[in-house]
Amino acid sequence: MLDKTLSPASFEQRLYEGWEAAGRFGAHPESPAAPFTIMIPPPNVTGSLHIGHALTFTIQDTLIRWRRMQGRDALWQPGTDHAGIATQMVVERLLATQGVDRREIGREKFLEHVWEWKGQSGGSITRQLRRLGASLDWPRERFTMDEGLSEAVREVFVTLHRQGLIYRDRRLVNWDPKFQTAISDLEVESREVKGSLWHLRYPVEGEAGRFIVVATTRPETMLGDTAIAVHPEDERFRDLIGQFAILPLVGRRIPIVADEYSDPEKGSGAVKITPAHDFNDFAVGKRHGLAMPSVLDADGRVFLDEIAGDIAALPGVTEPDFVRALAGKDRFAARKEIIAELERLDLVEKIEPHTHAVPHGDRSGVPIEPRLTMQWYCDAATLAKPAIEAVETGRTEFVPKHFENIFFSWMRDIQPWCISRQLWWGHQIPAWYAPDGSVFVARTEEEALAEARAKLGADVTLTRDPDVLDTWFSSALWPFSTLGWPTKTAELAKYYPGDVLVTGWDIIFFWVARMMMMGLHFMGDVPFRTVYIHGLVRDEKGQKMSKSKGNVIDPLELVDSFGADALRFTIASLATPGRDVKLGRKRVEDFRSFGTKLWNAARFCEMNGIAPDAGFDPAAVRTPLARWILDAANTAIAEANAALEAYRMDDYASACYRFVWNSFCDWFLEFAKPALNGEDGPEKAEVKGAAQHVLGTILKLLHPVMPYLTEELWARLGYGAEGTLMVTAWPQPIAIPGAAEARAELDWVVGLVSAVRGVRAEMNVPPSVTVPLLAQGAAAETLARGARWIEAIRRLGRATGFHPLEGEAPKGVAQVVVGEATILLPLAEVIDLAAERARLAKERDKAAAEGAKVEQKLANADFVARAKPEVVEENRERLAAYQAEVARLEAALARIAE
RNA sequence: GGGCGCUUAGCUCAGCGGUAGAGCGCCUCGCUUACACCGAGGAUGCCGAUGGUUCGAAUCCGUCAGCGCCCACCA
Numbered sequence: 001m002l003d004k005t006l007s008p009a010s011f012e013q014r015l016y017e018g019w020e021a022a023g024r025f026g027a028h029p030e031s032p033a034a035p036f037t038i039m040i041p042p043p044n045v046t047g048s049l050h051i052g053h054a055l056t057f058t059i060q061d062t063l064i065r066w067r068r069m070q071g072r073d074a075l076w077q078p079g080t081d082h083a084g085i086a087t088q089m090v091v092e093r094l095l096a097t098q099g100v101d102r103r104e105i106g107r108e109k110f111l112e113h114v115w116e117w118k119g120q121s122g123g124s125i126t127r128q129l130r131r132l133g134a135s136l137d138w139p140r141e142r143f144t145m146d147e148g149l150s151e152a153v154r155e156v157f158v159t160l161h162r163q164g165l166i167y168r169d170r171r172l173v174n175w176d177p178k179f180q181t182a183i184s185d186l187e188v189e190s191r192e193v194k195g196s197l198w199h200l201r202y203p204v205e206g207e208a209g210r211f212i213v214v215a216t217t218r219p220e221t222m223l224g225d226t227a228i229a230v231h232p233e234d235e236r237f238r239d240l241i242g243q244f245a246i247l248p249l250v251g252r253r254i255p256i257v258a259d260e261y262s263d264p265e266k267g268s269g270a271v272k273i274t275p276a277h278d279f280n281d282f283a284v285g286k287r288h289g290l291a292m293p294s295v296l297d298a299d300g301r302v303f304l305d306e307i308a309g310d311i312a313a314l315p316g317v318t319e320p321d322f323v324r325a326l327a328g329k330d331r332f333a334a335r336k337e338i339i340a341e342l343e344r345l346d347l348v349e350k351i352e353p354h355t356h357a358v359p360h361g362d363r364s365g366v367p368i369e370p371r372l373t374m375q376w377y378c379d380a381a382t383l384a385k386p387a388i389e390a391v392e393t394g395r396t397e398f399v400p401k402h403f404e405n406i407f408f409s410w411m412r413d414i415q416p417w418c419i420s421r422q423l424w425w426g427h428q429i430p431a432w433y434a435p436d437g438s439v440f441v442a443r444t445e446e447e448a449l450a451e452a453r454a455k456l457g458a459d460v461t462l463t464r465d466p467d468v469l470d471t472w473f474s475s476a477l478w479p480f481s482t483l484g485w486p487t488k489t490a491e492l493a494k495y496y497p498g499d500v501l502v503t504g505w506d507i508i509f510f511w512v513a514r515m516m517m518m519g520l521h522f523m524g525d526v527p528f529r530t531v532y533i534h535g536l537v538r539d540e541k542g543q544k545m546s547k548s549k550g551n552v553i554d555p556l557e558l559v560d561s562f563g564a565d566a567l568r569f570t571i572a573s574l575a576t577p578g579r580d581v582k583l584g585r586k587r588v589e590d591f592r593s594f595g596t597k598l599w600n601a602a603r604f605c606e607m608n609g610i611a612p613d614a615g616f617d618p619a620a621v622r623t624p625l626a627r628w629i630l631d632a633a634n635t636a637i638a639e640a641n642a643a644l645e646a647y648r649m650d651d652y653a654s655a656c657y658r659f660v661w662n663s664f665c666d667w668f669l670e671f672a673k674p675a676l677n678g679e680d681g682p683e684k685a686e687v688k689g690a691a692q693h694v695l696g697t698i699l700k701l702l703h704p705v706m707p708y709l710t711e712e713l714w715a716r717l718g719y720g721a722e723g724t725l726m727v728t729a730w731p732q733p734i735a736i737p738g739a740a741e742a743r744a745e746l747d748w749v750v751g752l753v754s755a756v757r758g759v760r761a762e763m764n765v766p767p768s769v770t771v772p773l774l775a776q777g778a779a780a781e782t783l784a785r786g787a788r789w790i791e792a793i794r795r796l797g798r799a800t801g802f803h804p805l806e807g808e809a810p811k812g813v814a815q816v817v818v819g820e821a822t823i824l825l826p827l828a829e830v831i832d833l834a835a836e837r838a839r840l841a842k843e844r845d846k847a848a849a850e851g852a853k854v855e856q857k858l859a860n861a862d863f864v865a866r867a868k869p870e871v872v873e874e875n876r877e878r879l880a881a882y883q884a885e886v887a888r889l890e891a892a893l894a895r896i897a898e
Numbered sequence: 899g900g901g902c903g904c905u906u907a908g909c910u911c912a913g914c915g916g917u918a919g920a921g922c923g924c925c926u927c928g929c930u931u932a933c934a935c936c937g938a939g940g941a942u943g944c945c946g947a948u949g950g951u952u953c954g955a956a957u958c959c960g961u962c963a964g965c966g967c968c969c970a971c972c973a
Contacts, residue, residue, distance in 0.1 A: 215973045267973030358972055590922060593935035604932035761939040862953035871916055
């Protein structure tokens with residue numbers, strides 16, 4: 001016997017362990033079944049499950065369980081990501097609390113600490129995924145830094161290098177002074193900063209007293225200025241083009257050049273050019289062959305080595321001692337001092353308040369410093385071309401479609417991808433340097449050494465590039481590296497390309513685009529056929545969740561409180577493609593009642609001896625009620641399938657919800673009660689048969705989204721003879737003979753009961769008052785239905801009987817129109833006749849108004865001529881129905897006229 | 899500056915060319931032997947504004963407004 005209350009905690013863990021122990025999650029490469037593959041977006045190995053994970057993994061698990069039940073050989077590939085910067089950061093912080101600096105202990109020791117940390121906390125995310133019910137193929141779990149994936153990384157790097165698609169280059173990078181590493185364009189985010197726009201006077205060489213004014217937001221970079229640019233057409237500066245200015249403080253002679261980059265509308269119209277510290281200036285510098293001295297170091301401190309020779313004494317303009325004293329000062333401290341000094345020299349024209357966007361490191365949160373350094377780059381533009389084409393031709397499709405435009409706009413203007421990071425945690429770049437500076441890229445040190453010896457002689461020694469690769473480099477290989485590539489495994493042959501990639505829009509560029517590029521380049525095919533993009537989880541107010549705002553909700557706490565199924569069902573219900581999901585604790589609490597409802601319905605079935613019956617044949621039943629619910633189940637199956645095919649988790653959830661709650665519980669079980677309480681016989685047997693069959697169908701339909709509850713009920717109610725629900729066949733619609741008639745009949749009963757309930761409630765008839773229903777103008781079929789359904793009508797309509805009206809109508813009646821008949825409820829003692837007249841008049845007016853609208857439409861010759869014939873016909877029918885209803889309501893009114 | 903999304907019942911959101919919907923909330927009634935995490939009934943909408951296309955527009959197109967976001971932008 002099922003417990004009176006549903007307590008998910010009592011079975012979730014047990015069920016999961018059972019599934020896992022029995023190997024239910026495993027894919028079967030040797031099976032002839034068609035594969036269905038989802039690659040997990042690997043979470044950070046040391047991370048913990050957050051609500052965003054709950055969203056994405058609920059969707060993935062729902063899809064994978066559904067396809068698995070459909071008989072596909074489902075692979076949901078698990079794994080975790082080493083998450084370079086994030087993990088290194090965490091461990092560095094941890095060590096800092098013990099007073100340890102990574103630079104003191106060195107690379108090797110530090111990496112030991114990271115691996116140790118990974119060992120400690122690495123399992124937590126996968127344990128948490130299990131609690132959510134995620135049916136991942138655990139024995140296949142991979143880690144982006146395990147040996148196989150590392151081999152894939154080396155292979156890809158070496159291959160792309162040989163193909164010229166990976167190269168070293170000295171150019172400006174986004175340098176994160178906090179983490180002391182280069183980062184890619186994507187890891188930079190703009191933040192609005194309130195600053196100042198300083199207008200500085202640079203003396204014009206040879207014209208005493210003449211200045212050219214430049215405007216800047218970054219005065220500290222002036223030490224590295226090597227030119228001033230003006231627009232070639234700007235009259236104000238035309239005579240200065242080709243002349244030189246003197247860089248204040250330093251004394252360097254810098255040319256005034258004409259360049260279209262200079263915008264006469266901005267600032268003073270003349271712009272100082274610091275090629276080593278600004279991306280635009282770098283471009284200008286290249287065009288004009290300017291020197292590019294760096295004046296800030298890796299820490300963002302003033303660095304004078306490259307300009308030492310330029311520092312000159314020029315009274316009133318330069319201050320060599322001041323400049324030398326700046327060495328080693330932080331960029332923002334230097335800014336203040338430089339301004340003060342320039343003011344002292346009267347070289348500041350004016351200062352304007354200025355709000356502008358400043359690039360910040362997305363993880364460090366500090367302003368990025370463009371720096372001229374040697375880094376490794378990947379030629380993304382070349383790799384992007386096939387990826388763009390694959391989406392254009394539909395080989396990979398985005399859901400929703402409009403994300404394709406976002407993908408295109410980025411891919412078509414893609415910049416070289418800086419892939420080297422000055423970190424320790426990650427895949428160390430397989431490149432070795434000889435003392436003469438030549439580079440050897442190879443899979444192993446031996447290979448590199450062999451090459452180097454062949455070229456430079458036997459006694460050459462090599463030093464490995466200390467840098468590691470961008471974390472996303474290994475993630476980009478995930479769809480094939482996890483399957484064993486570069487080895488040609490059976491898995492690779494069967495599960496690549498994957499079917500659908502499920503992820504949030506925030507990592508389309510970071511990850512989706514790069515998997516497309518690498519997949520096409522190395523596998524010759526797209527990594528997945530569909531990219532399903534979901535939104536981000538926000539709090540009830542639509543705010544992004546963050547620890548600092550304190551609005552984070554913990555999915556595991558929700559699982560503890562309401563069960564994993566409640567959380568999953570809530571998420572599915574709210575998951576509209578591409579749209580962000582507003583989720584609060586309350587939403588989950590609300591949806592929890594659905595599981596309870598199902599539990600109680602199952603409990604009711606159990607109490608009534610409704611037990612699984614493998615011999616039941618749905619196509620053979622004759623009882624209209626049985627036919628009706630079996631037919632409704634068919635509709636639910638079709639709706640669920642259509643919704644899942646279209647990645648509409650919300651529609652799938654709501655189709656199940658409506659079917660279970662409204663069709664099965666509210667009507668079917670209520671209608672079934674008289675039969676269930678009655679004598680044994682064919683009708684009772686069929687109703688019970690249909691009930692057990694449909695309940696089984698419900699459990700199957702809901703299993704993908706509510707795996708625990710459905711599996712538990714499956715076993716507890718005895719469906720387990722067919723095996724574990726999670727690998728039971730997905731339900732198929734079964735043709736039900738006479739379904740249309742059954743529908744018509746049940747629709748009538750539902751209509752009658754609803755109408756009677758409605759009028760009783762509106763007339764404030766106490767539930768204790770029961771009356772006969774007198775049918776006036778009822779067709780023979782209606783009277784027959786009334787007779788067949790008398791028990792249900794009595795019970796649900798609180799009626800004593802259903803009879804044709806004979807003779808005169810009683811004086812005090814409430815009346816409702818149901819189909820062609822008017823139903824009279826003799827309630828003289830109970831109701832207020834005036835109120836009933838008013839109610840009927842209102843009903844009549846409503847019907848008349850609706851009718852008038854339809855009539856007007858039909859009076860329009862254009863409508864009749866141009867609208868689809870079936871639409872016209874439908875409207876004619878509606879008009880007739882309204883007219884008939886008005887007539888019946890008129891008659892009802894006449895019957896109780898004063 | 900370029901682009902995208904959203905604006906529908908008090909709230910959260912479906913619907914995207916032919917009768918305005920759901921869940922929650924609200925109001926009324928109800929312990930009818932599965933369920934008060936319940937049952938029955940009810941109220942509530944110029945479907946952001948404005949033009950247009952169409953026999954017909956919440957739905958398609960234009961314009962505008964508000965909100966949110968992405969990309970670019972350190973003068």
